[in-house]
Amino acid sequence: DTGVSQDPRHKITKRGQNVTFRCDPISEHNRLYWYRQTLGQGPEFLTYFQNEAQLEKSRLLSDRFSAERPKGSFSTLEIQRTEQGDSAMYLCASSSSSGDTDTQYFGPGTRLTVL
Amino acid sequence: DQQVKQNSPSLSVQEGRISILNCDYTNSMFDYFLWYKKYPAEGPTFLISISSIKDKNEDGRFTVFLNKSAKHLSLHIVPSQPGDSAVYFCAGDSGGYQKVTFGTGTKLQVIP
Numbered sequence: 001d002t003g004v005s006q007d008p009r010h011k012i013t014k015r016g017q018n019v020t021f022r023c024d025p026i027s028e029h030n031r032l033y034w035y036r037q038t039l040g041q042g043p044e045f046l047t048y049f050q051n052e053a054q055l056e057k058s059r060l061l062s063d064r065f066s067a068e069r070p071k072g073s074f075s076t077l078e079i080q081r082t083e084q085g086d087s088a089m090y091l092c093a094s095s096s097s098s099g100d101t102d103t104q105y106f107g108p109g110t111r112l113t114v115l
Numbered sequence: 116d117q118q119v120k121q122n123s124p125s126l127s128v129q130e131g132r133i134s135i136l137n138c139d140y141t142n143s144m145f146d147y148f149l150w151y152k153k154y155p156a157e158g159p160t161f162l163i164s165i166s167s168i169k170d171k172n173e174d175g176r177f178t179v180f181l182n183k184s185a186k187h188l189s190l191h192i193v194p195s196q197p198g199d200s201a202v203y204f205c206a207g208d209s210g211g212y213q214k215v216t217f218g219t220g221t222k223l224q225v226i227p
Binding site for chain 2: 109
């Protein structure tokens with residue numbers, strides 16, 4: 001396993017369309033995170049899964065956003081009725097709950113542009 | 116509410132010299148602090164961390180110092196190399212669900 005992968009790497013969509021992103025974590029990692037990063041800012045936490053359970057969601061995650069991790073492996077992040085303000089880099093990270101620390105390993109991100 | 120602040124958006128250093136990246140935080144609940152490095156078109160890569168009960172952690176050319184009374188940490192890179200040119204993010208981990216709060220980043224340029 002070479003690390004966290006995300007698909008697609010780039011997505012251009014028109015305002016009002018729905019988009020879905022996929023994240024495949026490191027295979028032995030049970031924790032999965034979604035972040036959003038805009039220009040000049042650090043990654044901002046969106047949501048967190050432990051196995052298939054979504055345990056925390058940021059207030060940044062409006063009701064147009066939904067994330068799933070149905071089998072505790074890959075995860076999807078869907079944005080409905082996209083808005084121009086949704087344009088950002090969406091980052092996925094994974095980590096393992098075993099061990100002393102919980103270092104998160106990031107994927108390359110999906111860059112979303114909403115026209 | 117910026118819980119983690121990196122007040123220097125950029126830094127230029129000559130190859131071979133020391134790079135010092137600074138970070139301030141306001142959240143006293145952070146258990147760990149982490150530094151991530153990010154190259155263009157890639158996700159952040161974990162670099163080094165420090166527990167809130169320690170004041171120094173060293174890994175090769177990278178050393179992180181923590182001053183809890185000042186709520187300040189710094190990353191030292193010695194000697195700096197051109198391959199170190201990247202954006203460096205400081206982050207705090209408050210435990211619980213391992214939610215990590217990132218700073219805004221400092222772009223380091225190491226000049227050959």
